[in-house]
Every structure is written in C-alpha cells, then in structure tokens.
Amino acid sequence: MKKITLILSIVMIIPLFWSCATRQEKMEKRLTSFIKDYEARIIPLYKNSALTSWNANITGTDADLQLSEKASFKLEKEYTDVKAFNELKAIRDSKAVADPVLSRELELVYNMYLGGQVDTALISERLKMETEINKKYLNFRASINGKEASDNQVEGILKTSLSGKDLKTAWEAHKQIGPVVAGDIVKLVKQRNLIAQKLGFNNYHEMSLKLSGQDPAEVTAIFDELDNLTRDAFAGLKKDIDNFYAKRYNIKPEELQPWHYQNRYFQEAPEIYTVDFDKYYKSQDPAKLAAAYYDGLGLNVDAILANSDLYEKPGKNQHAFSTDIDREGDVRTLDNITPSSQWMGTILHELGHGVYSYYNDRSLPFTLRTEAHTFTTESIAEMFGRFATDPAWMQSMNIIDEKEAATIADNAHKALRLQMLVFSRWAQVMYRFEKEMYSNPDQDLNQVWWNLVEKYQMLRKPEGRNMPDWATKIHVALYPCYYHNYLLGEVLASQLYSYIVTNVTKNPAFTGDKAVGIYLKEKVFMPGSRYYWNDMIEKATGEKLTAKYYAKQFVN
Numbered sequence: 001m002k003k004i005t006l007i008l009s010i011v012m013i014i015p016l017f018w019s020c021a022t023r024q025e026k027m028e029k030r031l032t033s034f035i036k037d038y039e040a041r042i043i044p045l046y047k048n049s050a051l052t053s054w055n056a057n058i059t060g061t062d063a064d065l066q067l068s069e070k071a072s073f074k075l076e077k078e079y080t081d082v083k084a085f086n087e088l089k090a091i092r093d094s095k096a097v098a099d100p101v102l103s104r105e106l107e108l109v110y111n112m113y114l115g116g117q118v119d120t121a122l123i124s125e126r127l128k129m130e131t132e133i134n135k136k137y138l139n140f141r142a143s144i145n146g147k148e149a150s151d152n153q154v155e156g157i158l159k160t161s162l163s164g165k166d167l168k169t170a171w172e173a174h175k176q177i178g179p180v181v182a183g184d185i186v187k188l189v190k191q192r193n194l195i196a197q198k199l200g201f202n203n204y205h206e207m208s209l210k211l212s213g214q215d216p217a218e219v220t221a222i223f224d225e226l227d228n229l230t231r232d233a234f235a236g237l238k239k240d241i242d243n244f245y246a247k248r249y250n251i252k253p254e255e256l257q258p259w260h261y262q263n264r265y266f267q268e269a270p271e272i273y274t275v276d277f278d279k280y281y282k283s284q285d286p287a288k289l290a291a292a293y294y295d296g297l298g299l300n301v302d303a304i305l306a307n308s309d310l311y312e313k314p315g316k317n318q319h320a321f322s323t324d325i326d327r328e329g330d331v332r333t334l335d336n337i338t339p340s341s342q343w344m345g346t347i348l349h350e351l352g353h354g355v356y357s358y359y360n361d362r363s364l365p366f367t368l369r370t371e372a373h374t375f376t377t378e379s380i381a382e383m384f385g386r387f388a389t390d391p392a393w394m395q396s397m398n399i400i401d402e403k404e405a406a407t408i409a410d411n412a413h414k415a416l417r418l419q420m421l422v423f424s425r426w427a428q429v430m431y432r433f434e435k436e437m438y439s440n441p442d443q444d445l446n447q448v449w450w451n452l453v454e455k456y457q458m459l460r461k462p463e464g465r466n467m468p469d470w471a472t473k474i475h476v477a478l479y480p481c482y483y484h485n486y487l488l489g490e491v492l493a494s495q496l497y498s499y500i501v502t503n504v505t506k507n508p509a510f511t512g513d514k515a516v517g518i519y520l521k522e523k524v525f526m527p528g529s530r531y532y533w534n535d536m537i538e539k540a541t542g543e544k545l546t547a548k549y550y551a552k553q554f555v556n
C-alpha cells in the first residue's frame with residue numbers, strides 16, 4: 001500500500017516539476033528578450049540625456065538647455081509605452097521568474113514603466129500646476145517696510161540682526177508667500193493623489209516611496225527609531241541653543257520665537273562652537289587633496305577628474321553634482337572649487353558619488369549598474385564629505401599639525417554634532433508633514449505643521465498664529481517626497497563609518513588604508529542595485545539600516 005502511494009506521488013510530482021521548469025524557462029527567456037530590446041532602446045537615450053544635461057549645466061545656454069530638455073523627454077517617453085508595460089506585467093504576474101538577477105531587473109524596470117502608465121492629460125495638468133506654482137515662488141519677493149527683499153536678504157537679516165523687531169518683520173515677510181501658494185499646493189497634492197490612485201496606490205506619498213523602492217512603513221520605523229534616540233540629547237542641546245540666543249538677544253529663553261534662530265526654518269545649527277576652518281584651506285588645493293586621499297584608499301579618481309569640470313566659469317551651474325554618463329566609466333563631477341572648507345567638503349562629497357559609480361561591476365546588466373538607492377550613494381558622499389572639518393582627517397592629510405588638531409578637536413566635534421541633530425529634527429518635520437498632507441490634504445495643515453515643529457524642533461508657535469507656513473518651503477510643493485533621503489543618507493553614513501572603523505581599519509580618517517577601498521568596492525559599489533537597499537546594507541554591515549550608529553556618533 002505504502003509503496004503504491006509513493007510511486008503514485010512520484011509520478012504525479014515529476015510532471016509538475018517538469019512543467020514548472022519549462023514555465024520558468026519560458027518566462028525567463030521572454031524577460032531576457034524584453035531586456036535585450038529594452039537596453040537597445042534605453043541605453044542610447046540614457047547616455048544622450050546625461051550628456052546633454054551635463055553640457056547644459058556647463059554652458060547654461062538656451063540651445064543646450066533645449067537639447068537637454070528634449071533628450072530627457074525622449075527618455076521619459078519610453079516608459080509610457082503601454083505595450084512594453086503590458087509585456088512586463090504579464091511576465092511579472094506569472095511569478096515564474098526565479099533567477100535572482102533577472103527578477104531584480106524585472107522589479108526595477110517594472111516600477112519605472114508603472115510610473116509612466118498615467119493618462120498624459122493628468123500628467124500635463126500636473127506639470128501646468130507645478131509650473132504655475134514655481135512662477136509664484138520665483139516672482140515672490142518678501143516686502144519689508146514697503147521694500148522688496150530676496151530670500152538671501154531675508155536670510156541675511158535673520159543671521160545678523162540683533163533687533164527682535166527686525167527679525168520678526170523679516171521672518172513674517174518671508175512667510176507672506178504661504179497664503180499665495182497654499183491653495184494651489186493643496187490642489188496639486190490632490191492631482192498627484194489622483195495620479196497615484198489611478199495606479200493603485202493610496203496616495204502620492206506612498207507611490208513615490210514604493211516606486212523608488214522604499215517601503216513607507218520601513219522608512220517611518222527608522223524615523224521613529226531616530227526620534228527616540230535623539231530626542232533627549234536634542235532637548236539638552238536645545239537648552240544650550242536657547243541660552244545662547246537668549247544672551248545674544250538679551251531676552252529670557254522662554255521669550256524666544258521662531259525668528260530668533262538665525263534661519264527661516266531652524267534647519268541649520270547656530271555657530272555656538274566656532275572653528276575657522278577656512279583659514280586652513282586658504283593655501284590648499286582641494287581637488288589635489290581629494291585626489292591624493294582617494295588614491296590612498298585604492299579608489300583612484302584620475303579618470304573621473306579628467307572628465308570633470310572643477311572651476312568657476314561664466315554661465316556655469318553654480319552648485320555641484322556628480323553624474324554617471326554611461327555606467328561604463330564615464331563619471332564626472334561639476335564643481336566651482338575655491339580654497340575653502342566648504343569646497344573641500346563638496347569635492348570629497350561629489351567624488352564619493354563618483355567612486356560609487358565608477359567602481360561598479362561592469363558584468364552586471366545595465367539596469368543594475370547603479371546605486372542600491374539614491375540615499376545609499378548620498379551616504380557614501382556624506383561620509384567622505386564630513387572629513388573636510390574633521391581634525392583627524394586634516395592632520396592625516398598634513399593640512400594641520402597634531403597640536404592644532406588637538407586644539408580644535410572638541411569644538412569641531414561639537415559643531416558637527418549640533419548641525420547633525422538640528423538637521424535630523426528638521427527632517428523629521430518634513431517627512432511627517434508630507435506623509436500627513438498626502439494622506440489627507442483637507443485637514444488643518446497649518447495646525448499639522450506647527451504641531452510637528454513644536455514636537456520635533458521644540459520651537460514655540462507664535463501666539464495665535466494660523467498661517468500656511470508649511471507652504472513657504474518650496475520642497476513641499478515642487479520637490480515632493482524626497483527630503484527624507486537626505487536624513488537616511490546621514491544615518492547610513494554613520495552606520496558604514498562605524499562598521500569600517502570597527503572591522504576594516506583602525507584609522508579614523510581611513511587615510512592611506514587600501515582595505516577601506518576594497519571593502520567599499522566589494523560590499524557597496526560593485527553590488528550596484530543588485531539587492532534591495534536594506535539587503536545590501538545588511539550584507540555590508542551585518543545589520544539592516546539602523547539609527548543606532550548615528551546616535552552613537554552624535555548623541556553620546
């Protein structure tokens with residue numbers, strides 16, 4: 001009896017396996033062929049888009065800007081292809097793709113096409129709304145005592161004035177943009193939500209995160225963890241900050257108002273602990289220092305610098321960025337380097353992005369030859385960028401001697417710590433506000449904003465204030481659902497740094513230690529987007545992303 005059952009079940013199982021294998025083979029073949037066609041179309045469009053954008057940023061001419069706009073439009077248009085999307089969807093729905101590299105590619109390419117599957121009428125309506133709102137921001141000038149003032153002028157007053165009356169006037173003047181755009185933003189938020197709902201998401205916030213490969217619950221959990229770990233330390237520092245300002249303005253700490261914090265949103269820390277870093281860089285060449293430093297880690301950047309544009313030019317973009325033109329080694333950075341600590345930090349930062357791209361694994365397919373997530377490349381850039389004001393690093397690069405390093409070490413660390421904690425609390429407000437706004441745009445957003453500001457930044461809402469102050473931050477309207485990545489980048493930077501100085505090198509500045517380069521290449525750069533970002537982090541550090549190390553570095 002037993003024997004018969006066994007034979008029967010074997011007979012029944014074998015064809016089942018056989019049909020599974022062929023189904024899997026069939027679907028993987030279908031996907032492989034899709035990807036072959038996809039790469040043939042996308043790679044030239046991608047390169048052209050990257051290259052024309054680079055040129056436009058260098059020259060700033062209308063002709064180059066138009067070329068760039070056209071190229072990026074063509075690239076984006078590929079992802080609106082319904083036939084291609086349906087083919088991908090059929091393959092994905094079959095759940096038959098088992099090969100790990102193929103199924104990862106499927107997931108990433110599917111998300112890109114899914115984002116493109118929206119009625120073009122809805123998209124163009126959204127773009128129109130965004131353009132209109134952008135115009136309002138661009139044309140807005142705060143009015144101070146009947147005189148127009150730019151954002152820089154407002155920031156200037158907030159930073160330097162000692163008069164409570166002038167500070168209040170400047171702060172309130174800047175907030176005048178709120179009521180001008182708030183209604184439009186709520187309409188735009190609803191339009192974005194409509195687009196997201198058509199694609200099967202609850203709202204635009206959820207869609208943005210999910211399509212970029214982030215699970216909102218996972219991100220919120222990290223923000224909660226970070227809040228728990230930083231709250232007490234921040235409350236303590238906030239007392240120091242308040243005492244500092246109370247003295248500065250000659251008032252009582254409990255009389256401090258949001259306009260007393262030297263910038264529009266309290267997103268930067270006050271300069272309580274001052275070190276004049278610029279004086280050390282006056283006679284230095286930041287590009288040369290950075291090149292020597294990365295070379296010492298075994299991450300030579302000569303090929304990147306040879307293709308880059310490092311110094312100021314008329315018409316050129318005044319900021320800095322890094323770009324991977326072809327995912328085959330043409331990596332570039334645009335900068336406007338001057339001998340200053342700011343540009344030392346920036347070039348270290350940009351070359352951090354650069355080495356991440358440059359040292360990818362060329363045997364991976366095109367789609368996977370990129371960072372695990374935007375915030376993971378941000379974390380590498382931030383980890384290296386922090387060194388510019390790190391006395392241990394400066395000493396290791398012979399910028400200062402041991403005695404000077406010891407003199408400034410305490411203040412340098414305290415200043416960085418303050419900056420990190422202030423920024424982390426501000427990013428909490430941004431992340432949680434956007435999440436709330438998209439989940440219910442009809443609620444009392446003015447109140448939601450101030451509740452968050454009071455809770456996370458521990459600022460006091462001016463008595464009786466009921467204005468759309470949330471709408472004064474342009475990112476809320478025009479760079480939606482992205483801000484949290486800056487903070488995730490900082491959190492991962494600390495986790496990687498802590499892992500490296502515990503397991504890879506004894507040198508706190510890494511200087512000259514090739515083991516660090518080998519580690520980063522093998523564990524972070526070469527895997528590209530082969531793994532879900534949190535799996536990559538776990539493989540690289542033994543733990544999923546956690547705020548523990550950020551807290552260790554900046555709280556204790």
Ligand SMILES: [Zn+2]
Nearest residue numbers: 349353378381
């Ligand atoms: Zn960056």
